[in-house]
Amino acid sequence: MEQAILGTLNRARAARRAAVTFSDLADGGTQIFLEGDDCPAPWRLAVARALQSGKAGFVETEHGSFFCNVYLPPPRILVIGAVHISQALAQLAPVAGFDMTIIDPRTAFATPERFGGVELIAEWPEDALKLRPLDRFTALAAVTHDPKIDDAPIRAALAADCFYVGALGSRKTHAARVDRFRRAGVADAEIARIRAPIGLDIGAASPAEIAVATLAEIIEALRRRDVGPAEGGAP
Amino acid sequence: MLGAANILDPLDVAEAWIREGRKVAIATVIETWGSAPRPVGSHLVIDGEGNFEGSVSGGCVEGAVITEAADVIASGAPRILEFGVADETAWRVGLSCGGRIRVFVEQVVG
Numbered sequence: 001m002e003q004a005i006l007g008t009l010n011r012a013r014a015a016r017r018a019a020v021t022f023s024d025l026a027d028g029g030t031q032i033f034l035e036g037d038d039c040p041a042p043w044r045l046a047v048a049r050a051l052q053s054g055k056a057g058f059v060e061t062e063h064g065s066f067f068c069n070v071y072l073p074p075p076r077i078l079v080i081g082a083v084h085i086s087q088a089l090a091q092l093a094p095v096a097g098f099d100m101t102i103i104d105p106r107t108a109f110a111t112p113e114r115f116g117g118v119e120l121i122a123e124w125p126e127d128a129l130k131l132r133p134l135d136r137f138t139a140l141a142a143v144t145h146d147p148k149i150d151d152a153p154i155r156a157a158l159a160a161d162c163f164y165v166g167a168l169g170s171r172k173t174h175a176a177r178v179d180r181f182r183r184a185g186v187a188d189a190e191i192a193r194i195r196a197p198i199g200l201d202i203g204a205a206s207p208a209e210i211a212v213a214t215l216a217e218i219i220e221a222l223r224r225r226d227v228g229p230a231e232g233g234a235p
Numbered sequence: 236m237l238g239a240a241n242i243l244d245p246l247d248v249a250e251a252w253i254r255e256g257r258k259v260a261i262a263t264v265i266e267t268w269g270s271a272p273r274p275v276g277s278h279l280v281i282d283g284e285g286n287f288e289g290s291v292s293g294g295c296v297e298g299a300v301i302t303e304a305a306d307v308i309a310s311g312a313p314r315i316l317e318f319g320v321a322d323e324t325a326w327r328v329g330l331s332c333g334g335r336i337r338v339f340v341e342q343v344v345g
Contacts, residue, residue, distance in 0.1 A: 001261060001341055001343055001344070002343070002344055002345075003250075003253055003343055003344065003345050006246065006249060006250055006253075006261075006343055007250060009246060010246055010247055010250050013244075013246070023263075023339070023341075025265070025313065025315060025339055026313075027313070028313040028341035028342070028344070055275070055276075056265075056274070056275040056276030057266075057275055058265070058266070067263070067265050067339065069263065069276045070276065
């Protein structure tokens with residue numbers, strides 16, 4: 001591996017960008033491609049597959065056989081709302097391998113006593129997100145029920161292509177949300193990405209059960225996510 | 236939190252070593268069979284003095300990889316190592332878990 005490739009790889013990882021490398025084991029020559037960048041056609045399918053599966057291994061390309069390594073940013077969950085569901089999620093998320101951050105401007109809710117161990121930001125999401133930019137490896141779960149708090153980060157998550165965007169609320173609440181977003185000019189295809197009511201449909205009733213359903217839905221979204229812009233499609 | 240951030244990242248360490256003017260080799264798990272403690276793609280980085288960071292097994296074969304890395308750094312030529320119970324050196328270095336792994340060792344070149 002060349003020093004310049006190592007530098008590119010480390011900078012990409014620090015910036016939470018997914019990277020794929022192809023090494024020629026005969027001479028150690030390595031190529032690197034970053035998620036979201038244009039990628040030459042012969043490599044496109046192999047890059048898309050690697051990003052999708054997250055698995056390293058040998059691949060055959062037009063240029064021969066290479067060892068392909070994949071570097072995905074650690075997934076994280078950003079929760080808008082320091083509510084009861086968030087308390088349960090704060091305990092579950094680390095077990096499943098997620099970093100978690102909670103944002104809630106209501107200081108009565110966002111107290112460290114209620115959320116020991118999880119990063120807690122008692123600010124408006126619009127301000128907090130300036131310091132914590134959203135990205136494709138972030139799941140956003142908005143659970144305050146309050147459009148004044150939830151709407152802006154949901155729209156920011158759609159714009160940032162977060163792998164999961166979920167919003168708490170009944171079907172009626174969500175219909176009102178869809179209406180607000182449409183009037184604000186958000187495309188229907190974007191709105192359709194919002195998972196609402198939040199969580200897999202397992203009949204969850206208590207806050208803890210809703211947290212389990214939400215975490216399961218986040219895991220499903222992560223493992224089945226579309227990494228685009230792979231054309232041609234895998235068989 | 237159990238500060239994952241406090242665990243040194245081998246590739247960041249490798250780059251820092253290079254900036255200090257050290258010669259560095261990167262070892263990468265490229266194939267595993269059966270029960271293997273570290274997945275394909277895992278890294279161990281080694282400098283010319285035998286300092287290392289990261290892992291390619293649960294500590295079973297790191298010593299041997301570090302020794303080989305010194306040769307790779309000296310010669311500049313990459314090599315592929317194989318470890319496992321089928322290996323004749325199994326009594327000295329091998330995977331007690333019964334798995335088998337192949338490790339690619341290369342020098343970071345300017």
